[in-house]
Amino acid sequence: MESLTLICTAALLCGGLLYWFVCILGPAEQKGKRAVDLSGGSISAENVQANYDKYSSFFRRPKEIEKSEKVPDFVDTFYNLVTDIYEWGWGQSFHFSPAVAGKSHLDATRLHEQMAVDLIKVKPGDRIVDVGCGVGGPMRAIASHSRAKVVGITINEYQVNRARLHNKKAGLDDLCDVVCGNFLEMPFDNDSFDGAYSIEATCHAPKLEEVYAEVYRVLKPGALYVSYEWVTTEKFNGDDQEHVEVIQGIERGDALPGLRSYADIAATAEKVGFVVVEEKDLAKPPALPWWTRLKMGRIAYWRNHIVIIVLSTLGIAPKGTVDVHEMLFKTADFLTRGGESGIFSPMHMILCRKPHAASHETSS
Ligand SMILES: C=C(CC[C@@H](C)[C@H]1CC[C@H]2C3=CC[C@H]4[C@H](C)[C@@H](O)CC[C@]4(C)[C@H]3CC[C@]12C)C(C)C
């Protein structure tokens, strides 16, 4: 009898512990993606490990990543590896946003996205482009908020399929369209959009000038473009070893050919012909820290790591997923350090206008 009680108590305790581990510690962010569905995007399961090794080798030989023409391919590989983990552990919007007192992460994310489309002043029925659209979290929020037609472009085919699926499920496929392509050579006509935005995407361009010039080309004269840029701030000191370690950690874990300084953004926009209307680091106080969400998730990341190890051992998650997750785990720490020290911002906002003619409009 006594051993039966012992067995029952132990079973109850184990069940309780499992429930706490999986449910109370926080289910992964989005109901849409489950741990058992984690894949290597368009990469077949048996090639995930090799592709991860190839991705990390770019950083072992720094010269590789400096070759601009290789960057889009390398970014595509990165998003094959991380897209499912992002969706599972973060949601459908692949960006940060300042925390907002009394609001959930999801609400804060939506506010940050709506601000972008409010800034470019579009009307219902206007056609706008989302430059580097991910799986379309921002696109859907922006289309519902503005009733503008949004065309997203991403280099990653797996994301195109995910985004189309989500658009359909959300009943927004009449307003949202997605194409697979390179934002350095967009498959769109000159002067064909009423507005454009990019959220934490142009940081992947080897040369910012090239992507800004493309956005400029496809915008109608008079139209506005807003971008949330990843930058090093005025607090970054290239002679400080710790600063350099943090910034290189961010570059390695986020497929960046090299973070640029906040001071270069407006000059680049002007160089391609834009008139700069406004420039502001949205991470600066009184905005609340964007990195608290990342920092607070640490216990859940441990839980996620164990789940991934188990799934990978059972052959459910592709071999290599553990390495990818470990890389993201480290990246979360570098990003948090970048935010806390103030040397890095993922939301340096620049708002620009394509002038009506090659006129002499001046920046405000
Ligand atoms: C703009 C970019 C991506 C920004 C963020 C959306 C992502 C940057 C780091 C990512 C993550 C780090 C830790 C992961 C965690 C270990 C895992 O268990 C669950 C997913 C993470 C939280 C993941 C989610 C997305 C990020 C926050 C870059 C690429 C230009």
Ligand SMILES: C[S@@+](CC[C@H](N)C(=O)[O-])C[C@H]1O[C@@H](n2cnc3c(N)ncnc32)[C@H](O)[C@@H]1O
């Ligand atoms: C961090 S994600 C941000 C996605 C989206 N803006 C969001 O906030 O959810 C960066 C996006 O830029 C896209 N991207 C990067 N380089 C690109 C390129 N050369 N051409 C097209 N898309 C690119 C990636 O495929 C990815 O969709």
